[in-house]
Amino acid sequence: MMPMTTESPLDDVEFLARSEHRVAVLEALAESPRSRADLQDLTEASRSTIGRVLGAFEERRWITKDEYEYEVTPLGAFVASGMRELIERIETERKLRDVWQWLPSEASGFSIEMGSEAVVTDAEADDPYRPVNRFLSLLRETDRFRFVGFDVALLEPCKNELRRRILNGMHTEIIDPPNVAKYILSTYPDHCSPPLESDNLTVWLHDDLPSYGVSLFDERIGISCYNPANGTVQVLIDTDTAEAREWAEWTYETYRQEARPLALETPVE
Template sequence: MEDLIERIETERKLRHVWHCLPDEIVEFPFETWSDLRITVAEPDTPYRPGRRFESLLQNTTTLRFLRPEVALMDLCFDLLYQLVGKGVEMTLIDRPECHTYFRSTYPTRSSEMLQQDNFTILEHDDLPQYGTGLLDGCIVVSCYEEGSGTVHALIDTEAPSVREWANSTYETYLASARPVELEQSAE
């Protein structure tokens, strides 16, 4: 009975973000869904997904993220800056506009981060509608509202099948990503 209740609760949370989910997650066996922790933005707690992501970052030593987006990363930029300073390996693949935003909004800290060997930013023009992050202990999938880029939900899990999918997805986009042109970003 507890398993059934847990599955129903998972389905209720997923119902609101179903349209944002990657097709591959939808196709995972239902048993995998019960391993998903879903953090949904609500009218009275719009930053809940961002805060959840920030808590997951606290103890990671690596972060690889495909389409992290401004709405998610801006909330935890201070922590990201600290983690890069502590030697956490980070590679971010995002749209050129996102990198331009951070270089213009945080010029000094962005420049300092870019000078670190453990921080790499790449760009790609044809990214999926969702974000995929690989941390030491878990995988995160960020669901963005189309058009605004608002973080609608964050899904995190330790499920091996999701990690395998996330790693494959990340590697596919990494193969065709290109380095950010710093002169272009600074404009």
């Protein structure tokens, strides 16, 4: 059988993308050889549909048949891997499409790939506190919390829970801009005193922090993005991937090394 000739690589991409059954069949065969009946059960496609898909794959030399089973060729495995990567990239893009402008830049070391398995919680007109509430849920599940960034819009509405968790033993480090620390201390002096007097809270000051916030919890890291136009947290992205964790740890430690401790006996300038 002569291989099918298409006008361009996009023709083959379109051929696969036009039907979810084609992608599913190719990915299934890339995992292990399967019979036609196996593929029908897996995809819930009709016998005739599976037959057409397999015939097209054979013409492209993506699969071969060994008695009653079909198996992928190296060419087919190569295509299946690339298609899966493309689908995953599009899934990530769709997840971040409406919030990408709020994310850290690539210059900070952040990459779009870090959002592939993230939970994205963005503010909505009828629920502007969705990111804050997501942050609170993560805060309640951690025993150690670290934060760096300019994000008073996140920390201020969470001040009661943050205070409670610190007094209950949560080890906390916060790197703030001096003006944010001054605002919090002057606005809520009685509220801040017990946590600062405990052994569980350390506050650092840094003059040049990013416009977003980076939170490190026990299991996850979070990126909170502030909307200066309306003074709210626009989006919170949290994930437990190793790559994102490494970036968050590096970001925090970079600013921590340049920060100075908050001195309560002297005014914050």
